[in-house]
Amino acid sequence: MLDKSVIEILQRVSTATITTVLLKKGLRNVWLREAMPLRQGQPRLVGPAFTLRFVPAREDLATPASWSSPISTRTAIEAMPEGCIAVVDAMGIKDAGIFGDILCARMVKRGVSALVTDGVVRDIEGVLGTNLPVWCAGTAAPPSVAGLTFVNWGEPIGCGGVAVFPDDVIVADKDGAVLIPKASLDHVLNEGPAQEAEEAWIVNEVTNGATLPGLYPMNAETRARYEASLKK
Structure with missing residues (x-):
């Protein structure tokens, strides 16, 4: 169980x-x-x-x-x-x-x-x-x-x-x-929700007109913006 x-x-x-x-x-x-x-x-x-x-x-x-x-x-x-x-x-x-x-x-x-x-x-x-x-x-x-x-x-x-x-x-x-x-359950429990949140943010950026290069996957600048958004 x-x-x-x-x-x-x-x-x-x-x-x-x-x-x-x-x-x-x-x-x-x-x-x-x-x-x-x-x-x-x-x-x-x-x-x-x-x-x-x-x-x-x-x-x-x-x-x-x-x-x-x-x-x-x-x-x-x-x-x-x-x-x-x-x-x-x-x-x-x-x-x-x-x-x-x-x-x-x-x-x-x-x-x-x-x-x-x-x-x-x-x-x-x-x-x-x-x-x-x-x-x-x-x-x-x-x-x-x-x-x-x-x-x-x-x-x-x-x-x-x-x-x-x-x-x-x-x-x-x-x-x-x-x-x-x-053996991989803990890894998925840790990484899965984080990736869901990250991709939801990316979808929102695309909806608002952002282009994909540097966004998906994230480059350093985009990563910094995303991490800053988590602190708001």
Whole structure:
């Protein structure tokens, strides 16, 4: 569980800003490809990653009977802690829905903050009806076993080409979902709000007619003006 103060800070920092802050730290691959908002207007959400992993379907394992197995998406959902963001490695497969309305409804009851995946969901009307915020690659009618085999949860995964470890921090907004490695969390908490404030000042300067050279990025003179504005 993340501290409330951490969540409040990151809810005010865009995923675009986070990617830039992490890029300056040398981390280039933190944006989860294909994981885009299923519904327009979803709020920016923050939570620790609860990971789930699928592999390609194997006919003797990917069957409706597997849904009752001790290792199943159903069992994994019952292990999800309140406030987590479920991050699902579906290998970018788009012709089999990993979760539908019933599983999403149960996630809501368990207090899960969101579902993020590089795959797709099914039962779209029902999923939207649960009000579970979802970031995914779209929708498909077939069930997961039509193209995937569920293998485990709570282990490192690859989602959208990004390595995700349990309890890494996920921030998701209109630009998609990004990962903050646990070791880089304090850095983002320190640098993210500062960059948001700086860029808001730059936008205001542009609105007032300023030209970009020397403003974005700031040269020494512009930096001095910006820092002076903070003291007013």
